[in-house]
Amino acid sequence: MQPADPVEEFRQWDIAQNNVGPCTRPEYAEKVFHGWSEKQFIEFSIPSLSKFFNVQTECWGTCFPFSQVKRKRVRVDVICTPTSGTEWGIGPFAIEYKRPDRPATVRLGDHIAQAIDYKATYWDGHGYMPVFMCPGLQGYTAADEFAYAKSNQCIHYESARRVLGGLGIGEMFVARDGKVSLFMSAERLMVNERITRNAVVQKKAGRGVASASS
Helix, strand or coil, X not given: CCCCCHHHHHHHXXXXXXXXXXXXXXXXXHHHCCCCCHHHHHHHHXXXXXXXXXXXXXXXXXXXXXXXXXXEEEEEEEEEEECCCCCCCCCCEEEEECCCCCXXXXXXXXHHHHHHHHHCEEECCCECCCEEEECCHHHCCCCCCXXXXXXXXECCHHHHHHHHHHCXXXXXXXXXXXXXXXXXXXXXXXXXCEECHHHHHHHHHCCCHHHHHC
């Protein structure tokens, strides 16, 4: 029996809730949010995030990229800081959005490289923090950067999630009703606006993703 995939479970739930109809992972985001701009997508998700976090947009920081010697100034779409009443053990986090219907000009490798740079960024007034990619990996096809340049071998989604999670990079998904879900290494942190035990336990143990990777 195949192990349960929390991200796939969420996708199937969203399809059932919103009558999207059967579709593959690459078709999902395009079918739900076809024609949306990145700005529309960000604005659509902010009300859900604002129930638990103080949301700042277009935030600046200084990046110390792994692949370059020189630092550079960069800007991320959103930074979320938990409100005083929110049980959230991971601390502040950044979100980098891309258009949800994945035009050909948006490549997965570019999105991942950007997230890695942002994980190595000291954000003004915040410091280092985890980064979430939105949408997550499920919208990209194997023909994109998941495929090696000169072969047909593809990285498995689950393996990629675990590698990125080890770097402090997660995924955020937005349902058609606007509710957000957050995953790190395929672990549920928030599902449909419900913070899970995974996020709260890390706070009580004092070992959240933010503290482990800052």
